[in-house]
Amino acid sequence: MHKVTDHDIKNAKRIALEFDAAVIANDGNAAQKAAHDFQGLIATTNGENGSFGSFAADGAGRVLTTVLAAKxxxxxxxxxxxxxxxxxxxxxxxxxxxxxxxxxxxxxxxxxxxxxxxxxxxxxxxxxxxxxxxxxxxxxxxxxxxxxxxxxxxxxxxxxxxxxxxxxxxxxxxxxCTAFQGIPTQTDDKGQIGFQF
Known part of the structure; x- marks a missing residue:
């Protein structure tokens, strides 16, 4: 069971922004550090299992990546x-x-x-x-x-x-697109397909 707190979520967001900035700046070392920090945060917040199972349904990795996702x-x-x-x-x-x-x-x-x-x-x-x-x-x-x-x-x-x-x-x-999409909507008992326009 994960132990993710609001403070952990704030840290995850900070790390993700650091990772983005590093990638855009073409700074591989900084990107690696951010990735390492994120993996460490997941292991710490995933309870006694560490990183094991961290992306299971109730894992810290799943929680953090879901919170970080773009709308x-x-x-x-x-x-x-x-x-x-x-x-x-x-x-x-x-x-x-x-x-x-x-x-x-x-x-x-x-x-x-x-x-x-x-x-x-x-x-x-x-x-x-x-x-x-x-x-x-x-x-x-x-x-x-x-x-x-x-x-x-x-x-x-x-x-x-x-x-x-x-x-x-x-x-x-x-x-x-106004071009014909060719999406079948139904098939009758003779195999005739109807289309949606």
Missing amino acids: AGQVPHWGQNGVFVLETKHGRALVDFTCPLDTCSSFGFTAIDLGMPFISTTGYRSHFYVEWPPLSVKEAAAAVFCEYAEAGEMVNIKIEYRQGRNNSLPDFAKPS
Whole structure:
């Protein structure tokens, strides 16, 4: 059982901001120190288990990263988790960013405008990031997305993935594209699919 206090949350926020500043300044030593300090805080506040189980449902790591997370729709900084809309010259994507203050962050890119070409036929692509570039999270996400888009042809999203993707989009990321989305809404007993326009 965690022992996270308001003072610990305040320290976690301070450490996360130090981590972000260090990444933007391209100061690897300061970023490593902030990451080490954060791991130490988690171990200390996780009770007698130390770091073991710290990201379980009632673990200190889970509590602290949840408190640190950016509000839905806002771009997080390094050291925060968050979900936001990314707009690029290759289209829009919902970005699910995870940054556990260590050397491996991840971006999850989900298509928003499902009738437009995307970087994956499933409408989703993940990317694990083992660098700390001197860029904002939004700039780094755009660089990764555009690299995928420009490395190969953008592809249409397969019809069987569109309904699930559409249903999982948060309100702040609803499709704005007027192009046909091709989202199946129902299938009758003869296998005829109806579409939503």
